[in-house]
Structure formats: structure tokens, C-alpha cells
Amino acid sequence: MRLPGDIDLRMAFAVFMRNATDYRRTWWLNILPNFFEPVLYLLGLGIGLGYYMREGLEGKDFIAWLAPGLMASAAMNGASFETTYNMFVRMTFAKLYDAYLATPAQIQDIAFGELLWAIVRAMMYGVVFLIVVSVMSLFGPPIVTSPWALLLPVMLALIGAMFALIGQLYTSCIRVIDLYSFYYTLWLTPLFLFSGIFYPVDRFAHGEQIAWFTPLYHAVRVCRGLSHGEVTTSMWGSVVWMLVSSVVLMRVVPWRLRRRFFR
Amino acid sequence: MTSRMADESGPAIEARGLTKRYGNRAAVDGVDFRIERGEFFGFLGPNGAGKSTTMRMIYRATPVDDGVLRVLGHEAIPQNDRAIKSRLGVVPQEYNLDERMTAREILEVFSRFYGLRGEARRTRISELLDFAELEDRKTSPVAELSGGLKRRVQIARGLLGVPDVLVLDEPTTGLDPRARRALWDKLIALGDRGTTIVLTTHYMDEAEKLCDRLVVMDEGKIVAEGTPAGLIADNVPPQVLEIVVPEAAERRRLHEHFGPVALARVELADRLLFYGTDGEALLRRLFELRDGTDARVRAANLEDVFLSLTGHGLS
Numbered sequence: 001m002r003l004p005g006d007i008d009l010r011m012a013f014a015v016f017m018r019n020a021t022d023y024r025r026t027w028w029l030n031i032l033p034n035f036f037e038p039v040l041y042l043l044g045l046g047i048g049l050g051y052y053m054r055e056g057l058e059g060k061d062f063i064a065w066l067a068p069g070l071m072a073s074a075a076m077n078g079a080s081f082e083t084t085y086n087m088f089v090r091m092t093f094a095k096l097y098d099a100y101l102a103t104p105a106q107i108q109d110i111a112f113g114e115l116l117w118a119i120v121r122a123m124m125y126g127v128v129f130l131i132v133v134s135v136m137s138l139f140g141p142p143i144v145t146s147p148w149a150l151l152l153p154v155m156l157a158l159i160g161a162m163f164a165l166i167g168q169l170y171t172s173c174i175r176v177i178d179l180y181s182f183y184y185t186l187w188l189t190p191l192f193l194f195s196g197i198f199y200p201v202d203r204f205a206h207g208e209q210i211a212w213f214t215p216l217y218h219a220v221r222v223c224r225g226l227s228h229g230e231v232t233t234s235m236w237g238s239v240v241w242m243l244v245s246s247v248v249l250m251r252v253v254p255w256r257l258r259r260r261f262f263r
Numbered sequence: 264m265t266s267r268m269a270d271e272s273g274p275a276i277e278a279r280g281l282t283k284r285y286g287n288r289a290a291v292d293g294v295d296f297r298i299e300r301g302e303f304f305g306f307l308g309p310n311g312a313g314k315s316t317t318m319r320m321i322y323r324a325t326p327v328d329d330g331v332l333r334v335l336g337h338e339a340i341p342q343n344d345r346a347i348k349s350r351l352g353v354v355p356q357e358y359n360l361d362e363r364m365t366a367r368e369i370l371e372v373f374s375r376f377y378g379l380r381g382e383a384r385r386t387r388i389s390e391l392l393d394f395a396e397l398e399d400r401k402t403s404p405v406a407e408l409s410g411g412l413k414r415r416v417q418i419a420r421g422l423l424g425v426p427d428v429l430v431l432d433e434p435t436t437g438l439d440p441r442a443r444r445a446l447w448d449k450l451i452a453l454g455d456r457g458t459t460i461v462l463t464t465h466y467m468d469e470a471e472k473l474c475d476r477l478v479v480m481d482e483g484k485i486v487a488e489g490t491p492a493g494l495i496a497d498n499v500p501p502q503v504l505e506i507v508v509p510e511a512a513e514r515r516r517l518h519e520h521f522g523p524v525a526l527a528r529v530e531l532a533d534r535l536l537f538y539g540t541d542g543e544a545l546l547r548r549l550f551e552l553r554d555g556t557d558a559r560v561r562a563a564n565l566e567d568v569f570l571s572l573t574g575h576g577l578s
Contacts, residue, residue: 008345014375018361021372025363095359102322102353103376103424104345262326262341 005254007112011105015113016120018096031124034081038074038129042067045198046141058200060142060228067133067143068223069197071152072159075126076216079160080188082118083167084180091171097261107261108254115164115250122160127153133227146229155226155239159219162242165249166215172256191216218242273336275300275428275459276321280330283316290316292483293330298461300427303454305477306463307470307565309576312480314463315356318432321461322353335427349377352421356432358413362406366397366416369405370423377424391419395449411442418449428459435469447473467565479569486572491565499563499571500526502542504549506535507557520552521545529570536570538563 001009023030046063050056057065090096100110130152133143170183194201195216201207211217218238225235276298283291291313298304306314319325321334323344332339334347361369370388374380379387392398395415405413414434421429431450435443450473454460464470470477471491479487479494487494495501504525508514517535521528525537525545539545542560549555570576 010378011376014372017375018372021368022361022363094361095357096361098324098355098357099359099373099420100376101324102348102351102355102421103373104349105376106345262324 003112005108005251006106008105008109009112011103011109012113012116014103014105015100015110016116019114019117020120034074034078034125035128037077038070038125039132041070042133063141064143064145064228065224066198068227069195069220071126071129071133071156071227072216072219072223073192073197074129075122075156075159076163076188076191076219078125079118079122079162079164080167080183082121083114083164084171084183085177087114087168087171088174088177088180092177101261107257111168111254111257112250114168115161118164118167119157119160122164123153123156126156126160130156144227146227148226148229148231152223152226155219155222158239158242158246159222162215162219162246162249165246165253168253169249169256172253172260196220215242215245272300274298274333275302275335276461277333278317278330281317281320281327281332282329283313283320283325284328289483291320294478294480294483294485296478296485296488298428298459300459301457303450303460303473303475304462305470305474306461306480307465307467307477307569308463308480309465311482313483314480315432317480318430318461318463322351322430323348349424350427352418352424352426352429354414354417354421354429354431354434356436358410358417360405360413360416360420363404365402365404366392366395366408366419367401369416369420373420374423379423387423387425391422394422394452395419409442411438411445414438414442414446415449418446422453426458428461429453431460431462433463433465435464435466443469467569471565479565479572481569481573487568494565494568495563498568500538500540501563502539502545502560503563503567504537504539504542504545504558504560506537506549506555507533508535509533517552521548524548527571529567529574531570531576536567538567 003009042063046066050062050066053062056062097107097110101107130144130149134149137143137145174180191214194207195211195214197220201211201217218241221235221238222242225231274297278294278296280293280295281291282289282293294313294317306317308314316325320327320332320339323339326341327339335350337343337347339347361372364372367388370391371384374384374388392401395418397412397415397419400408400412405416408416418431418434434450435446438446447469450460450462462473474491476490477488477494478485487498489497506517508517514530514535518528521537525539527538529536537545546555546558546560549558566576
């Protein structure tokens, strides 16, 4: 079966399954740190710092306000790691793409297979975190309070896709693995700090106008809106923002990769 | 044979004026060749001759800049890449295997690219593990395998789709002599089954032993073409006297002494080669001048062909 952009789904699935096969061996090495990270932030900041913020934020307990943003960032991190370091290693050191390309698979199939896998990774982290905070909600802070939250797994997939594609675009442009330090310290870390996960973006002048152009802001807004049942037009606007950027990147990434591999 | 029949009964691979440039340098510079179905065909040449680039154009890893290349009846253009690649098996020069996986896992992963499933997939994979004699190492991760065994895993992987043509880019480079011979046996067995095999090498003994026909490449061009025996017969006298002489004065003396007795001569960094129809006559001529402890007579081989055509060595 073919998708637009001449993507052969059978080939993409083969690439996906290669990653799944490899992952079976090391999942406990990979999944644990990524699982603990958002939970630690939730406990350390939500319960620790939250204790001193009795009045909460925007009418919510601080922990309830904080948790959905951490969920979005968990999905971001899961997808990003997969299409940065992991993809780079497969592509260059393991020369796996050359092996794929020697089969009937084309580069766009490979990119799509990698994308599907990164989405699964993003969902694993996001959904595990969602389960944790949902259980917490039963006993304490009202983090997940709305049936709209049933849409969260779908949104986590979209967030994963968007960040996976951004990671793929960066990976398609770099030649040395060391350049990821810039991606992490000057891209993902600022997104994590300034996208309205820990405090509203309008803390800084023009915060909202600037944040609107960045991806994690929209991811956080959607996760928060669905968790709390505050489903607004601007939240759907954020969904559209993520969809459009993902579709655009799905055309750009294979083109970039093809220029790199077919020359 | 009419041209309408070309797709089914035409050559396996055909190139005319095939060219690949990197910047100003032509890595492959207007080569012509024709590989028939069922043939064991070689590209012999030193590193940088353009062999790998030619292979990469055949297995569609790099675009053709100029000229025409037809693979199994399909012109080598992007629209045909999937169709071409589905009928090819590729064994690239570098090891590109998942080091943490076992041979069986690798074959399982790659079988999906060829639409193999269920019973057909299991049968094909056991056949290939059997053929590559990897059965007893099937639980070892590839990282623990020797170079020769890794190569066999790559060959098994290349054969998953039951290809019409198997392309191998320097398959024995870096292998010890025993592993090379073992690999040769596998390739000969494959050739006997009727698979078209295209191989590059810079080992003249390998080309001589394996290939039905071959081309000699140097600096992006094909300098000769034929059967191993035919190439030798056409290009060099049959016997060679090889003398190890590093000193320039002694070399001059030998050159003068052999004069017109040698039909051809080649000067290498550490050796002088004199060619003739009668090896014994060459040796006798040497003894007229000095002893022959650092000299030997042998039959001319493909390396001599290469030397005579290019004036430099293969390695």
C-alpha cells in the first residue's frame, strides 16, 4: 500500500519492526530513565515546590497545572531521542540505511518507518505518565479530571510525530554526532523551560506571541486543555498548528534525506 | 533477437557511456559493458578505479550522471529503482549488519522487505542459514562473528529476495586466505545455480578463478575486457621472469643485458619483470649475466595484463 509521497507501507513497517526487534533486547535500559524523568519532575516540583504555592496557578493546584505539560514534554523527549542519537547511529555508524536502501525500500519508506517507531516511543512515555497521573488523580490532586482526556493518547501521538520529524530534519542536516548538544541545550531545553509547563508563558513580555511560533507550547496547551476539560477554540488551533507543521515536515524530511543518500 | 524481446532475454546489465562525476572528477568515465544472464562477471582494478561507483549505480545507490545503464531490462532512473532493486541482491563493501542481532534475526528483519511471510519465510531463512553454513552460529550476535562469517550473513541477506543478479563489492577484501577460499566456494555454488553474479575485486587470482568474463578498470575507464585466459593471451607474452632488484645500477645493467630478448618489460618499485614466449630462455639469458637466486619464472597472469595496460600495479 502506498501513501502520498510514494511511501510504501510494507517497507516502512519492515523498518519499524527492525527497531522493535532491537528494542526488545534493551527496553528496560531505555524506558526506565525516560519514565522516571517526568515522574521525578512531578514529585520534585509538583509536590515539593507546589507546597509553597498554596494558591496554585490559574485557579488549579500547582501539581495539577504542571502535570499535563510534563506529559507533553515526555512525548517530546521520547520522540526526540529516537530521531536524533538513535537515528544518527543507525544511519551513519551502523550503515543500516545503506542496507535498507539495497532492498526495494526507498528513503521515504525508511523515514516513515522511523517516524512510526518514534511515535510509538513517544506514546510509551506519554501514556505511562498519563496512567500515573490518572491514578494519582483518584487519590489526591485533580490532575486529570475530564473525559476529554481519552483523546490524550491520540494527541501524544501527534506530539510525538511532530518532534520526531523535527529531529529527523536536524539529523538529515548534520554530519557529526556532537552537534546534538546544540539541539538539546539550545532547542529542547529552552522549549522545556519557556513553553508554559512550569508557569504561564506571559510571565515574560511578548511571551505568548513568541511561544506561539514554537512547537512545545502548542503541545502543552493541548495536553492541559484535554486533562482539565477546558476545550477551547485556541486549543484546537494548537492541534491544527501541530498537524500542519507535521504534514509540511513529512514532505521536507524525505527530500533532505534523499539529497544526502542518493548522490 | 528483436529489441522487443529485450526485457526477458536481453542482457542482465548493459552500460553505454556510463558516467559518474563527483565535482570535476569523473569517478566513472564513459564505460561500456554488457553482462549476460547467468554470467559470473568481474570488475578488476585498484582502489579508486571506479568499480564501487559502478556497482552503486547498478544497485541504485547513486544516480547516473551520463550515458545509459539498463539493469534487467529497466533503465536505471529513479522511477524504476524499486523494480530494479526488487530483482537484485546486494553485498556492499562495508559491513552493514546489526551487530547486536543474530544472523537469523537479521534475515527475519530483512525478509519483510521482500514480502516473505509465514511458512515461505521460515523455509527461505533456514535454506539461507544452511547455505551460508551459519546454522551453528545462529544464536551468536553478529558482533561475535569473524569477517568471513559476517560476509556470509550479508550474502544470505542479499539472497533473501531470490535475486536474478547478485552484486558483490570486494567481498573478500580483508579476509584471511582460508575465509576467502570458503567464500569462493559459496560464490561458485551460486553461479552454478544460474544466478548472475557481478563482483568487484582487486585480487587478480580471485578474478581469474571466479569470473567467466571480466573488465579491467583503471581511473574510471575500462581498459580491457574478455575472459581471464583471453585477456592474458591478448595482452601479454605467456611467460614472465621476475627479478627482485632494488638498486638502480643493477637495474640498468639488466635492462641492457636483456635488450631485445624480452618482448616486454615492467619496472616496479622492488622488481623487474621481463616477458617472453619461452621462460627457460629468459632464465638462461639471466644466467649469462649473473645467478638467479632472486629470480623466478612464472606464467603471466591478470596482474601482468593490468601492468601492461596501465603501467602501474593493482594494489
